[in-house]
Amino acid sequence: MALVVQKYGGTSVANVERIRSVARRVVERKKAGDDLVVVLSARAGDTDRLIALALEMSPHPDPRELDVLLATGEQVTIALFSMAVKDMGFEAVSMTGYQAGIITDHQYGHARISWIETVPVTEKLREGKIVVVAGFQGYDDEGNITTLGRGGSDTTAVALAAALKADACEIYTDVEGVYTTDPNVYHKARKLRRISYEEMLEMASMGAKVLHIRSVEFGMKYNVPIWVRSSFTEDPGTLVTQEDADMERVVVSGITYSKKEARVTVTDVPDVPGMAFKLFHPIAEAGINVDMIIQGSSAVPGRANISFTVPKADYEKTLALAEKVSGEIGAGYVHGNPNIAKVSIIGVGMRSHTGVASVMFNALAKENINIHMISTSEIKISCVIDEKYTELAVRVLHDAFELHKDPCNGIRVAEER
Ligand code: ADP
Ligand code: ASP
Numbered sequence: 001m002a003l004v005v006q007k008y009g010g011t012s013v014a015n016v017e018r019i020r021s022v023a024r025r026v027v028e029r030k031k032a033g034d035d036l037v038v039v040l041s042a043r044a045g046d047t048d049r050l051i052a053l054a055l056e057m058s059p060h061p062d063p064r065e066l067d068v069l070l071a072t073g074e075q076v077t078i079a080l081f082s083m084a085v086k087d088m089g090f091e092a093v094s095m096t097g098y099q100a101g102i103i104t105d106h107q108y109g110h111a112r113i114s115w116i117e118t119v120p121v122t123e124k125l126r127e128g129k130i131v132v133v134a135g136f137q138g139y140d141d142e143g144n145i146t147t148l149g150r151g152g153s154d155t156t157a158v159a160l161a162a163a164l165k166a167d168a169c170e171i172y173t174d175v176e177g178v179y180t181t182d183p184n185v186y187h188k189a190r191k192l193r194r195i196s197y198e199e200m201l202e203m204a205s206m207g208a209k210v211l212h213i214r215s216v217e218f219g220m221k222y223n224v225p226i227w228v229r230s231s232f233t234e235d236p237g238t239l240v241t242q243e244d245a246d247m248e249r250v251v252v253s254g255i256t257y258s259k260k261e262a263r264v265t266v267t268d269v270p271d272v273p274g275m276a277f278k279l280f281h282p283i284a285e286a287g288i289n290v291d292m293i294i295q296g297s298s299a300v301p302g303r304a305n306i307s308f309t310v311p312k313a314d315y316e317k318t319l320a321l322a323e324k325v326s327g328e329i330g331a332g333y334v335h336g337n338p339n340i341a342k343v344s345i346i347g348v349g350m351r352s353h354t355g356v357a358s359v360m361f362n363a364l365a366k367e368n369i370n371i372h373m374i375s376t377s378e379i380k381i382s383c384v385i386d387e388k389y390t391e392l393a394v395r396v397l398h399d400a401f402e403l404h405k406d407p408c409n410g411i412r413v414a415e416e417r
């Protein structure tokens with residue numbers, strides 16, 4: 001008998017029929033003898049609808065009240081699902097984040113789980129019940145309801161699996177696993193059998209929304225095997241696990257894209273110590289997350305141009321802050337572009353192989369796609385391009401690195417340097 005935490009995403013519980021079909025699936029697993037904790041998302045579109053509703057009420061919704069509102073989406077599905085299971089003759093109990101002991105910090109809208117009090121869930125499991133937990137929500141040490149950020153139900157599931165020392169965590173979604181790139185963008189995307197936590201973390205951070213970033217962090221920290229599967233088929237899916245010798249030995253294992261960022265440039269910044277601090281300190285103080293930063297020399301001697309990216313949602317605010325600082329420090333002018341995208345290639349094999357960047361740049365150049373910014377880490381290279389070329393860039397990079405070919409058939413296993 002195993003303890004399994006399963007999570008079903010919004011499309012899997014989008015309506016009454018789908019909730020019933022997921023309930024059937026869960027009940028079959030229970031009949032087979034496993035103990036089950038089921039984490040559910042809100043119905044597809046519900047969280048978006050709640051956000052729109054809040055914006056209708058207030059242009060800047062109070063963060064605490066917004067979380068109270070958003071947390072209701074998941075409360076709908078856990079209740080409906082538990083009704084369905086009970087109608088099938090099995091015991092189930094729905095639990096909100098509060099009832100399930102999911103304690104977070106105070107950051108409304110993007111709270112981090114700090115502790116899980118497991119007693120309430122384990123007690124219900126001991127009673128033989130299927131425990132149905134609302135994803136995406138918790139509460140802080142003052143009892144306020146918090147939410148974990150968009151896509152956060154994955155994190156609820158993996159964190160619960162870690163805290164309960166579950167045998168496995170299964171994430172059920174609308175695709176059959178983790179692919180070499182978003183299968184909804186390129187039909188040649190290939191499903192991976194296994195992927196390391198490290199690569200998955202990089203893919204999630206670079207925009208592959210199939211898993212919430214922090215769910216992968218939890219998985220990696222507590223060594224929780226994460227299976228990503230479809231709730232519509234019986235395919236075994238992808239296992240996210242520790243890197244091992246059996247893993248595909250390839251240089252590049254995935255391509256990601258993100259349209260969520262915007263670029264800001266400050267020209268002719270005086271090239272003296274302390275300027276970067278003066279520019280970025282107020283941005284950090286405003287809680288804005290800066291991603292790429294590039295400083296290059298300006299045509300004016302003793303001056304530098306600084307470009308950086310921020311979340312699109314913070315673009316206007318960042319421009320205003322940058323303009324203020326620019327005036328104070330006597331820099332040139334501030335300009336930006338919210339219509340950019342970041343495409344990234346990811347693979348642990350990049351650590352030991354050279355020439356990867358030039359393949360990437362060549363593939364983009366052949367399509368006349370201009371690169372505005374580049375950033376690299378040990379296992380990834382990202383390029384900022386015009387947003388309108390995103391899908392094209394993903395496809396040409398996928399082709400350039402031949403990701404459609406299965407390396408286990410001996411086609412793409414690269415030589416070590
Ligand atoms: P859920 O609602 O089940 O949490 P999400 O929409 O959050 O589902 O995540 C699944 C989606 O992630 C897929 O429909 C797919 O478009 C997208 N996706 C992006 N990159 C990848 C990838 N590399 N592999 C699989 N899916 C991906
Ligand atoms: N319902 C939340 C969202 O749409 C959380 C989730 O689905 O994981 O972002």
Ligand code: MG
Pocket residue numbers: 009151154209210211212
């Ligand atoms: Mg998701």
